[in-house]
Amino acid sequence: MSDSFQDALSGLADIVGDKHVIASGADQEPYVVDWRGRYHGRAVAVVKPGSTAEVAAVVKYCAARQLAIVPQGGNTGMCGAATPDDRAGNVVIRLDRMRAVRDVSPLANTITLEAGCILAEVQNAARSVDRYFPLSLGAEGSCQIGGNISTNAGGTAVLRYGPIRDLVLGLEVVLPDGRVFNGLRALRKDNTGYALKQLFIGAEGTLGIVTAAVLKLFAPPRSSALALLKLQGVEQALEVMQRLRGVVGDRLGSLEIMSRAQIEAIAETVPHVTIPFELTTPWYLIVELTDTLPGVDLNEPLATVLAEAMEAGLADDVILASNLAQAKAIWAVRHSVSEGNKRSGYVVSHDSVVPLERQAAFVANVEARIKAAVPHARVVMHGHIGDGNLHVIALIDRAHCQDPAATAALVAEINEIVDDETAAQGGAISAEHGIGFTNRDRLARVTDPLDIELMRDIKQLLDPNGLMNPGKIFTAGGARR
Ligand code: FAD
Incomplete structure (x- = not known):
């Protein structure tokens, strides 16, 4: 380690204490790799300040020495935004000790x-x-x-x-x-x-x-009801949502959709999750109603609306959760999508949001185009359908991803298809995951140049030396391995 980095380590330790600074080496590993294990960076130190004053002192120290700062939370982000790049002079700041x-x-x-x-x-x-x-x-x-x-x-x-x-x-x-x-x-x-x-x-x-x-904060939900619907398509899911909203209004708490291929990927790879229903249709919708009053029978309006939906041919089958354990088992499937995908292959993930009335066209076009362009890709989808936010994911067998340049080309090709379709349907490429490293080239491609200019102006105003999480959102070097 160079003398200046050795100095930096002791300078940072003077601020936060020896045991709250992790030098480069095996102990640092969990903090320099992203959740998907796709990006691997370097850092002179991982620092854990214990107060706002200590965070400010660490930041001032880094700014004075031109050390780049990478704020990191739980490191569960999907876009490599919390991973340092491959320069040695990064300092990762984690707030694990600031939990009051x-x-x-x-x-x-x-x-x-x-x-x-x-x-x-x-x-x-x-x-x-x-x-x-x-x-x-x-x-x-x-x-x-x-x-x-x-x-x-x-x-x-x-x-x-x-x-x-x-x-x-x-x-x-x-x-x-x-x-x-x-x-x-x-x-x-x-x-x-x-x-x-x-x-x-x-x-x-x-x-x-x-x-x-x-x-x-809000009043807690004290009554709830949950159902799983088996459907032929996303347009049926949206029609069910419309009917529910007209009857239960704000009691509609969650509406989550998964494709059959998505659930199959979980069933095949996540041992601790059992799928508590048979897979008989292309799409599965979780509907949850909640009310802040105790003892409200939400099963009754839910069952009525869903029975009418079935009669109208919108759902092939409806499973009403009869107890909390059954509801939890259904939620466990939804909460395992990221885990299942990570275990199923190389994940080319998207976070598109498109207007509700365009969802069906978006899903059909994007799936057909990815399958035509990359026949060995397995296309799975899940998302927050009521928000218009569908995660379209191409799972690629890792055998096809041995060569980094070929993998990058494959990812670019799939991204371009999804971006094209997202733009054509009047949507945006990130609804909730952000840009980070993963999507910064896509941001530049699909965003109005004036938006980018304003973002850069704000960045320049607050961080003229570009030391705060460099290379994230905007292209400026990179850490892709
Ligand atoms: P990190 O991954 O550590 O960091 C994310 C970004 O925030 C980085 O840019 C980092 O620099 C910055 N950052 C972290 N802490 C600070 C701070 N104190 N100050 C300034 N910047 C900071 N996301 C969703 O939106 N919806 C989902 O449904 C969802 N489901 C997920 C399911 C799984 C299984 C996993 C693994 C992830 C999921 N995510 C989801 C993504 C992820 O959990 C969220 O993005 C989460 O908000 C990231 O929090 P984190 O503390 O892990 O942040």
């Missing part, structure tokens, strides 16, 4: 916490005061609120509560020069000038490090 819940207010319906809190801990903290934090996703046992905010995470409750952008009231952020933006206010209404906090939500750590947040 500073305040939970049933009066204001808010929770104020440090950004290293694990999502599941936040859900539990809300539950402890008889409140509900609705963000829910497959990685909730390990992803952090700072990461959720920085990716503007979506998940399975967006239909009713929106993405995390709709749940954030206030933010504290350490800026790339070490100053602290103190927007940690629990105000429901605040029209004082530009909504600065919004800039940091979904910024993928490129504009600063989120250190604390005030989030909205």
